[in-house]
Amino acid sequence: MPRRFERSARVVLVQGQGGVMAGGEARPVELNLSRHKDLRIKWSDGSESVIDLVALRKACPCATCRAEREDRAKNPLAVRSADVREEDMVVVEDAEVVGHYGLKVRWKDGHDTGIYDFALLRELG
Numbered sequence: 001m002p003r004r005f006e007r008s009a010r011v012v013l014v015q016g017q018g019g020v021m022a023g024g025e026a027r028p029v030e031l032n033l034s035r036h037k038d039l040r041i042k043w044s045d046g047s048e049s050v051i052d053l054v055a056l057r058k059a060c061p062c063a064t065c066r067a068e069r070e071d072r073a074k075n076p077l078a079v080r081s082a083d084v085r086e087e088d089m090v091v092v093e094d095a096e097v098v099g100h101y102g103l104k105v106r107w108k109d110g111h112d113t114g115i116y117d118f119a120l121l122r123e124l125g
């Protein structure tokens with residue numbers, strides 16, 4: 001069962017044991033998510049990442065968002081669907097760690113198909 005964040009303004013997940021993953025990659029030992037602001041990650045190698053939620057949403061790795069980004073690159077004037085409030089796109093409703101490789105984020109606008117693998121989070125931070 002994935003561990004779920006509690007429903008509070010700030011959610012923290014501590015994974016405990018340090019060390020590195022099989023590939024020699026650092027992994028998160030602590031994830032600290034501020035629903036309206038940023039995601040802070042402490043890595044097993046002692047470094048720390050701070051990722052703004054706007055940047056996190058922009059980097060959503062799901063197929064839908066990737067296609068949308070490509071469309072926008074081709075046609076910067078494309079109109080976005082009007083039924084989504086932009087401020088809801090950068091507020092996190094819930095998040096959970098998926099397996100040993102990533103973080104699934106559910107945004108306030110209902111979007112929840114993106115799973116950020118730890119390597120991506122590391123890049124963003």
Ligand SMILES: [Zn+2]
Pocket residue numbers: 060061062063064065066111113114
């Ligand atoms: Zn997405």
